[in-house]
Amino acid sequence: MTKNSSILGFLVLLLYASVSYTYAEDTLSANHTIRYNETIVSPQETFELGFFSPGNTKNHYVGIWYKKRSYKTVVWVANRDTPLTNTSGELTLTLQGVLIVRDTTTGNITWSSANSSTMTSLMNPNPIGQLLDTGNFIVYDGINQENPIWQSFDCLSNTLLPGMKYGINLVTGVERHYISWKSDDDPASGEFTYGINISGYPQVFLMDGPNIKFRGGPWNGLRYTGYPNLRPNPIYNYTFVLNERQVYFSYDLINTSVLMRVVLHPNGTTERLLWTDDKQEWNLYLAPTSDRCxxxxxxxxxxxxxxxxxxxxxxxxxxxxxxxxxxxxxxxxxxxxxxxxxxxxxxxxxxxxxxxxxxxxxxxxxxxxxxxxxxxxxxxxxxxxxxxxxxxxxxxxxxxxxxxxxxxxxxxxxxxxxxxxxxxxxxxxxxxxxxxxxxxGIRVRVMVPVAFVVLAILISLYLFYHFKRKKQHQQGTPTNMYEHDTENTNGDEDLELPLFGLLTLLKATNNFSMNNKLGEGGFGPVYKVL
Incomplete structure (x- = not known):
């Protein structure tokens, strides 16, 4: 009876400890620490935060990774450029709301969230750090989670998760871009960065050090002009924002049960990956860069x-x-x-x-x-x-x-x-x-009006000639009034203008007498007829 009671009590304590761990271990209170082999887990156990060592390296880092997967996929690293070389490190949240990674053997601080320009003032000196199911680790004043004083989503690593933003705050000047790892076993800042350039109209660049490797181009209202395959789909939607305060890009999952991430690899390639439960692996969903062009x-x-x-x-x-x-x-x-x-x-x-x-x-x-x-x-x-x-x-x-x-x-x-x-x-x-x-085109703009004017003139001349001749016939005007002139021998009685022979002109002008001359113009002398 006593033995059974002891076993029962032990099971109750174990169950209580397990429940307490699941409930409480998504937060980090002020002046509390996370040590090696200790972690906190998001409420739905999607993500986990703690110390890790990638690959075969002996260095140690504070990071966030997916929980309950066949292998550890790290999505964020705090001290990526200042690793710990032993297991005596600890992560602490101070009363001022600052996260610090410390080497307890030397007392040296190897990383601090205070170095981030995204820190805001702490109104309530009772900060809480919490790991969310989005993968975002936030520090807030214990009251307002919607306006954290610091968040990991503002300090990108090599991964873009749903809800993350890359871009620039035009008011504060804070820039968010993600940076590749140096190698698969070394999360230190690599050679490649991906972000938005705001010189002129904002556009996306993949940089290899100081050089442009790939240009995603400007946003055209539907997609980046360099991403023709970026289009509406049933898995995720995306947003580009450009106003007087900020410019950024982000995406969100339509089905929140799906796991998706965009990763910038050490060789400079970017991939959008989708987790497959059946195969327990990440599969390629979209690779933006693909050919020589x-x-x-x-x-x-x-x-x-x-x-x-x-x-x-x-x-x-x-x-x-x-x-x-x-x-x-x-x-x-x-x-x-x-x-x-x-x-x-x-x-x-x-x-x-x-x-x-x-x-x-x-x-x-x-x-x-x-x-x-x-x-x-x-x-x-x-x-x-x-x-x-x-x-x-x-x-x-x-x-x-x-x-x-x-x-x-x-x-x-x-x-x-x-x-x-x-x-x-x-x-x-x-x-x-x-x-x-x-x-x-300019030649069409010139030729069409000219042709129209010429056609209008020809039609006007035809109508003028037609109506004049019709009027002359109605008034009985003879067309052969000079038919008895012996000099007019061509017999063309249909001419509108009469023809005068030389004898008729000599007689009418008195042999072109100077007494009949009226003057002289560009076409010769003008005479008065008798």
Whole structure:
């Protein structure tokens, strides 16, 4: 009886401890610590936070990973560039709401959330750290979770989770971009970063150190122009926000039971991955970059890349290679130049190009409310403007985007590309309508009115002649009033204007007497007839 009671008591205590762990271990209170082999778990046990060591490394990091998966997939790392070299580290939340990672053997702080410029002031000195089922670890004042004083979603690692935002706060200047790991076993900051550049109209860049590896392009109202396959789907939706306070991109799951992440790998490739329970593995859902034409500016200025042709670089119509010899040897990096230079004359217009990846928008100008006609006029009024298009292609289209100088990093898509209107000299304009509701090519604009005027004159002359002759017949005017003139021998009685012979003229002017001369003009002397 005593033995059974002891066993029963032990089971009750074990159950209580298990329940307490599940309930309480999603939070970290002030002045409490998480040590090696200790973790906290989100309420639905989706994510776990604690210390980990990736691969075969002996370094130790504080991170967040998916729980209950066949292997540990880390989505966020705190001290990625300052690892611990032993298991004596601890994560602590101070009374000021600051998270710190400390090496207890030396007392050195290797990472602190206070280094993040996203920290806000703490109104209530009773902070709580909590791991959410979104994967976000927040620190708040114990009252308002909606406005945390710090959150891991503001300090991206190599992974973009649903609900995360990458972009720039235009008020505070805080920039969010995700950075690759150095290797699969080393979460230190790698060579590749992915984020939004706001020089000109905002656009997405994948950077390899200081160099552009891939340009996702500007947002066109439906997608990034460099992502033709980004479209509505039943798994997730996405949002791009651009206003006076911030610019960012984020996505959210439609079915929250699905696990999805976007990861920037150490080799610079980005992949959208979807977890499959049956196979217990991550499967590729979408890979944005895939071919040679995704390499930044591979065809140079005014060149466009078409992966379906060989060679894949070609000059736009009205342009020719700057270096024909290099172009023939498959080196298109120097790009193209105009065959006929622009002179900012009134006859210049725009040719329409369809299904393109829009050029690099650094240094561009944009307006979110102008019409396409206003956009064309704005571009044509500036001699430095080389191209224009709609800023937003959704619906009937709206806004204006202008380019100045060379057009760089253009490629052709088979579908879902954008439309671009490029400034051209009169001799290079297409004789087709170049945009809805606009006038056609300059030569058509000139020829049509001229032809109309000539036709109108001919019709007027015919009507004048017809009605004059009809009136003369009605009044009985003879057409052969001089038929008895012996000098008029041609017998043409149908002429409207009578013909006079020389004898008749001599008689009428008294042999062209000076007394009958009235004067002299450009066609000779004028005489009075008797």
């Amino acid at each position: 995704d390499s930044y500016a591979i065809c140079g200025s005014f060149g466009r890349c078409n992966i379906d042709t060989s060679p894949f670089c070609e000059c736009l119509k009205g342009f020719e290679p700057k270096s024909p010899d290099q172009w023939m040897s498959a080196d298109s990096s120097q790009g193209c130049q105009r065959i006929i230079p622009l002179d900012c004359g009134p006859g210049e217009g725009f040719n329409k190009y369809s299904n393109l990846k829009l050029p690099d928008t650094r240094g561009s100008w944009y307006n979110q409310t102008m019409t396409l006609l206003e956009c064309e006029k704005k571009c044509k009024s500036n001699c430095s403007c080389t191209a224009y298009t709609h800023l937003n292609i959704s619906g009937a289209g709206s806004g204006c985007l202008l380019w100045f100088g060379d057009l760089i990093d253009i490629r052709t898509y088979s579908e879902n590309g954008d439309t671009l209107y490029i400034r051209m000299p009169p001799s290079e304009l297409d004789l087709v309508e170049n945009r809805t509701g606009s006038s056609v």
